[in-house]
Amino acid sequence: MAPPVPPFTAETAFQKVRAGQDLWNTRDPARVALAYAPDTIWRNRDTFIKGRAAVIEFLTKKWEKENGYMLRKDLFAFTDNKIAVQFFYEWYEDKSDGTRQWYRTYGLEDWTFNKEGLMEKRHMSGNDVAISDADRWFKDGVDVNTLTIGPEHL
16 A cells, blocks of 8 residues: 555545555455554554554454444545544444444544655544444445545534
C-alpha cells in the first residue's frame, strides 16, 4: 500500500484512505502490516504498539474476536504527510448463551506517513455500539464505498 506518497493532494489522500480500507477488509494481518513502517508506532484505544511484528500480533487477536468484520473509512482531513479518517466498522461476537451480538464501531484515526508512503504513526479512538442485525449497514453484498451514511452518524 505504499503509493501514493506524500505530499498528499485531495485526490491522493482519498486514494490512500480507500487503499487502507480495502487492505484492512482483507483481514490478513501480515499483509496489512506491510503498509506500515517497520518501526511504526500505534495507539489503538488503550493499547500501545511498536513495530510490524506487534501489529501482526494485535490484528490477529483483533480479528479472532471481531467476527464478520467489515470496514468503511472516509477522508476527514489531510496535510502534506498526515491524513485523518473517520471510520465505521461492524462485527459480531457469539455469546456463551448461543446468541450473536452485532456491534458498530465509530471512530477517528490520525495517520503520519514517511516519504516512502508507509505509515509511521497511527492513533485510533473508537467506540463500540451494540446494534441489532436489522440495524446493520454492511450486510453481505453491500458496497461499503457507496452506502449512504446519514448525518446522525457523521
